[in-house]
Amino acid sequence: MNEFELIKRYFTRDVESDDDSESTDHNDTVAIGVGDDCAVLNVPVDHQLVVSIDTLIAGVHFPKQSEAYAVAQRAFSVCVSDLAAMGAEPLWFTLALTLPNTNETWLEKFSMGLFDIADEYNCILVGGNTTRGPLSISIQVHGAVPSGQAITRSGAKVGDLVYVSGPLGDGAAALAMLDKRVKFNDEANEYFYSRFFWPEAKIDLGLKLREIATSAIDISDGFLADLNHICTASKVAAEICVEKLPHSQHRIDQAMFVKDDSLGIKWQQWILSGGDDYQLCFTAPAEANVEALDQHIRCIGKIVEGQGVLCTLDGKEVALSRLGYQHF
Ligand SMILES: [Mg+2]
Structure with a gap:
């Protein structure tokens, strides 16, 4: 042929x-x-x-x-x-x-x-x-x-709130499972297999956000890296409450942020820098009623003056290295 x-x-x-x-x-x-x-x-x-x-x-x-x-x-x-x-x-x-x-x-x-x-x-x-x-x-x-209504990375303003459209870490957890670096139970296997091959592109949400969001990006490189793209393009910084980041770890029945639990540490890395999640990360003015758009949307922080992404855990600033963030 x-x-x-x-x-x-x-x-x-x-x-x-x-x-x-x-x-x-x-x-x-x-x-x-x-x-x-x-x-x-x-x-x-x-x-x-x-x-x-x-x-x-x-x-x-x-x-x-x-x-x-x-x-x-x-x-x-x-x-x-x-x-x-x-x-x-x-x-x-x-x-x-x-x-x-x-x-x-x-x-x-x-x-x-x-x-x-x-x-x-x-x-x-x-x-x-x-x-x-x-x-x-x-x-x-x-x-x-x-014309003129595309949402870009460069419109985030100081005072805007930062949102994600759904759980983070699934893409990296799925890849670890497919590469046989971790072993999950059958139910989790099925969930992560489907998250890897059928990540839902958030088209409908994107259309609604044209009226509301000041900036947006889809999370492909990893949450911190992608939010940093928004901060760089918008010439602002973001302050993120790590404990507010949504994730699917409950699916494999493990507690998060347990220091001596290697799976817990892996989850932190997957959520923060794993990538391949294809959720949207976006910013919107504080008065916008964003969470009404979709039940999975979570407010996870705010835009402030400065540059880069700052993480807090229970109100205290934490170094990214402590959260398992790996630069590459
Ligand atoms: Mg992209």
């Missing part, structure tokens, strides 16, 4: 199909989709195009033996999460797939996983290419925001 046959068989869908799952409310934005040299797309009137790309490499970003269906879903989810952070609505995506060989069973499952997850986010595949080499997946997502 050559590249053209492969694309036609696994990555082309008939938009006129009767299958409801294949129709989105913006099919008419695609003038020319998969199959020509380029896609030709109609950007909605009075909107700006918001674009981001991510690459996932087998053995680096996911275990080499992962199921193709799950890998496709993770690749798409982590990429579309960047649109959530900017308050953009997903429209289209392109795919660059590097494959070690043409394994039709793998391709069938990968393409099914990709289209299933893209349908959930109402996002249309409009082009791509394939090459031969070690397995790697690049996805570029395109979204739209009403």
Whole structure:
């Protein structure tokens, strides 16, 4: 099977199909989709195009033996999460797939996983290419925001409160589990497996935050690193109450912040610097009713003058090294 046959068989869908799952409310934005040299797309009137790309490499970003269906879903989810952070609505995506060989069973499952997850986010595949080499997946997502309304990293103001959209540490805990560095019980295994391959991109929350948030970022590098990106871009500092950070440790029935408990220490590292959580970290004015937007949102600190991120534990300042934070 050559590249053209492969694309036609696994990555082309008939938009006129009767299958409801294949129709989105913006099919008419695609003038020319998969199959020509380029896609030709109609950007909605009075909107700006918001674009981001991510690459996932087998053995680096996911275990080499992962199921193709799950890998496709993770690749798409982590990429579309960047649109959530900017308050953009997903429209289209392109795919660059590097494959070690043409394994039709793998391709069938990968393409099914990709289209299933893209349908959930109402996002249309409009082009791509394939090459031969070690397995790697690049996805570029395109979204739209009403002109001038994208949420950026640079708008945090002194006095704003800092929020996260849900539990931190799950991504790193999941990776440790998949790499067999830690062992969880069956229930926790299932939870973390699903958190790794199906991290939910917070698109709906991102759209609501356009009216409220002064800055936002999705947590991919690690909570402290990503909040620090906001502080640097906004020329402010953040004061964080570590005990307020939401996490899922109860799922493996271990107490947190127990000094002689190595799992407790690992959890602190995972929460603060693990990354791969794809929650949103954002700032908003103190008077904004942010927690009403979603039951999982937690206020975890405030923006102050200065630079960098300062952590407190039960009201006392703590050095990041004491919390297990590792610079890299
Ligand atoms: Mg990001």
